[in-house]
Amino acid sequence: MPKVHDRVLLILFCFGFAGVLLGGFLNFAPNRLAKGVAYSFFQMPGFEMSAVLAGLLAAGFLSFASREKLRACATILAASLILWGGLKGAGDFAALLIQDGPPAARASLGATFWILAGVAILAIIDAVQKGNFGVPARLCIGAFFCAGFFLMGALGNLDHLSLAREFSSKRDVFMTELLRHLGLVCAATFLALIIGVPLTLIVLRKTAVVGFVFAGLGILQTIPSIALFGVLIAPMSRLSESLPMLRELGINGTGPAPAILALTLYSLLPLVRSFYTGLSEVASEVKEAATAIGFGARRMFIEIELPLALPALISGLRVLTIQAIGLASVAALIGAGGLGTFIFQGIGQYALDLVLLGAIPVILLALATNLIFAVLLGLARRHS
């Protein structure tokens, strides 16, 4: 019995294989509302099917390979076979089906596709971590997959999938909502920094208020997001009624203002906690040595404390931005816009593809943010 060297990969292979055997690969319906017919994986075009199967089997075999770096590289290739083969196969398959179907026919991606895509993406992430690739290599791998996706989109391979149709019919709105989503996250992060950094400095100086501040922020954090968005509507609208200046700035009970406020409040706890921990954990003998050889307080903060706390600060920012990206989807409920708009519209219209049009970019945004912060963290950790 050969030795298993990569259990994660083996488990992913099993999931992928189970996904191929069970579930539908493509769902074909005469229109948006009608219940469709599920086509299995084995009914898709043969060339792409063999590519996916080859990638999957390769992943299975690779879990027995002993050389870490080589396995990581090969896994990435195998996973790209699964991912690109699956996408191309689904696109071509949809084109075939739609050719003969009614004009309103829709082909949407089924469970098998999503399982395979998930398996491929997880395998890539795991391989990148295990292969211990440097920052440039990671960025190249990321860029390679993004480029492939956009290339397929541009060549029209995916045009017949309902998700792509949903996207192309909403292209302008999509960009607006995406930017709006990013705007909400950036504004909240910016505000959280403006409030949180001075708050952290106060907490560091006056240790008596530590418990009080963290208890307060902790309570804020436990309020469910929908509730907080809702709770802010009344005071914000009262405020904008009594202050015409605010009204002129477009600050209302609903819309982006209360959403940004709520996101800011949620961001404060992870921010202050990580900044506080990071700065207070700088070794006391290092600070003592710095004082003893003539560093003043400001210089010490800038040259010693801040750089040494940097990894903790970046981790804190990572948590709060990813959290804000997720929470901002809920903001659509109070009219703040963002990618959540598609999710809630989709739920209302029972259009699953519309939900995905909102949900997938939110997930991708979170993953991309995570990658960016991981890279920054790697840079910051090199010397501390």
Next chain:
Amino acid sequence: MIELRDVSKNFGGVPAVSHFSLKIESGAFFVLAGPSGCGKSTVLRMINAMIAPDAGIVEIDGQDIRATEPEILRRGIGYVIQTPGLFPHWTAADNILAVPRLLHWSASKCAARLDELVALLHIDSTLLGRYPRQLSGGQQQRIGVARALAADPGVILMDEPFASLDPVSRLALQDELRGIHARSGKTIVFVTHDMDEALRLATGMAIMEHGRLIQSGTPAAILRDPADEFVRDFLGGEALQLRLLDLVPVRKLTKHGRTRETLTIRADASLKKALNLMLAHQRSALCVADERGTRLGEIRLSDIVARRDAI
């Protein structure tokens, strides 16, 4: 000269140092010794204003240290602590040059000084680009000492700098430091609870207990005449006489003239070494020679036993 006049300090109502007065001559290698918690580190930290005394005055070269901004004062005083306290995000070279850069030295002056320090402390120059965590404890402390010496301060304060090192690195650094002190004529104030270390290094020392100065003087004077039981115990109790032998060179008790002894010891070796040699070879006398091997005379066991009268 460093002078502390009637200095006291309480921490939360508990006296750490009380009515402490001391003069440390320029160029001294002065050791502050005493058991843990006796206030020796507090005294040390009052010299560079890390701790402000509740009462009393600290003067360096006749000037009250409060007349100078603490940061400016500290840049002119070297400081080494037990765990090296190197900046983990700076290379060894950057750590060494911390104070010169605070003082805005030019790049060429910094580079020249770095070369001097590397030669002075026998630092392997391949270590200079490394970060502290890539260095051994002994190497880190060598960098720590270099950092304290970097801006050529007249006074260097050291708070148990070698306490966490292995015996080999500790001895090597002690020798290094003694050599540097002898050549540079800097004033070193050194805190330790290790009596062997204190006696090996000190030209002058003070013994403290419960925040008070119990006795000060040269190591030999204190060993010869401990002020009380506490000092006697602290110096090593039973073995006190043996420690004293360590401080006296063979030269002092040599009877000049011809000798029939064949086993030779150098005149600058300690009496303890001579006694050890006698015990090892079951002799009651040794031949004494100078560093060139010229026979000077002999040393007898009976003279060592009766040394009180001779020293």
